[in-house]
Amino acid sequence: MEEGKEKEMSFLGHIFELRGHMIRSVIAIFVGAILCGIFWETINNQFIMAPLSSDFFTYQMLNSLAESIGIDPIYSKSFDYSKELKNLIPAGQITAQIFAILVCGLILAIPYVVYEIWKFIRPGLSENERKHTNGAVAGITFFFLTGVLFSYFFMLPFSIQFLFSYNPFSISNEWTLSSYTRLFIQTLLGMGIVFLFPVFAYFLAKIGILTPQFLTTYRKHALVVILVIAAVITPSDVMSMMIATIPLLILYEFSVYITKYVYNKQLKSEARDLIKK
Structure with missing residues (x-):
């Protein structure tokens, strides 16, 4: 009986239903963002700014691999590009922090957000379609987070190292805080989305x-x-x-x-x- 009511729901009813799922998803993102705000110092040092330092896992792994096969370390010099970032906008640090916190909150909340989307579209599927798509939430979450992790541990550090060291005009490369946070968010979310293909x-x-x-x-x-x-x-x-x-x-x-x-x-x-x- 309840399933029949779901199928006969009016267009306005679907809109209200969608609104409820969206509100709960936004709340989940804000809860994730609040948690990220509470642990901001750890997230900033160990996650956001970590790829800018020679101590980052990827750089250390490549150096260890080079040594194991008998060649010189790939990254022989110690570096910390985070010390070279500049803020040129009065409210730049506030804006960058809020943006980063919201994106980190989205990444934390993505399993629940996908679950809410699935709950909305599930009543419109046939019994056979539901049976074959029960792993949708797990599948979407897995591929999205795999894309984020791939970007974070491979694409982002290589991009940072290449762009900072590339110097054909013999001038210093100076990055702003906003340009780095845009690069960070663009690569992580971009790869997370395309991994859903x-x-x-x-x-x-x-x-x-x-x-x-x-x-x-x-x-x-x-x-x-x-x-x-x-x-x-x-x-x-x-x-x-x-x-x-x-x-x-x-x-x-x-x-x-x-x-x-x-x-x-x-x-x-x-x-x-x-x-x-």
Whole structure:
């Protein structure tokens, strides 16, 4: 009876329902932001500013790898670029801190936000669709956080090191606080979103919009699109684009495999239905 009421809900009822999910999602983000604000010093030193220092995990790992194969350390000099950041706007530090806290709050709250979105769209799905998409929340959360972590430990430190050390005009590279926070947020959220492509491919394949034939036919065109996406979500230097392009190509091939799996499963289901008839 309750399911029937959900299906017969008016358009205005859906709007009110959506509003409730959005309000709860915003509250979850603000709760996450408050937690980030409470632990701001730790988050700032150990998370936001950490990739600017030679003590960062990625730099140390690469140096250890170089030593293990008998070559000189890749990053031989000690550095801390955070000491070189400048603030040129009176309210720049306040704005940067609030923005960073909100984004960190979103990252913390993303599983719950995805859950609220799923609760909104779930009543509109058939029983069979619900059964095949029960792992949607876990899948979206996994791919998003994997993208964030990949960006944080690989793309971001390589971009920082390359852009700070690249000096063709023999002048010092001086960054502002706002430019670094924009780079930080752009790369983390950008990669988190594009890592969701396999999830989108799965859902589009389930409703018949995307097929494996389409993805394989336009594979060369997809490479151009991937390069454009890599340029948008990175600082547009060659190093960052190369690092971003590799996982995006892997995700594209993984999406081809997913659509093939869904497509073949649908063909088998249709064949069983024909046999029953």
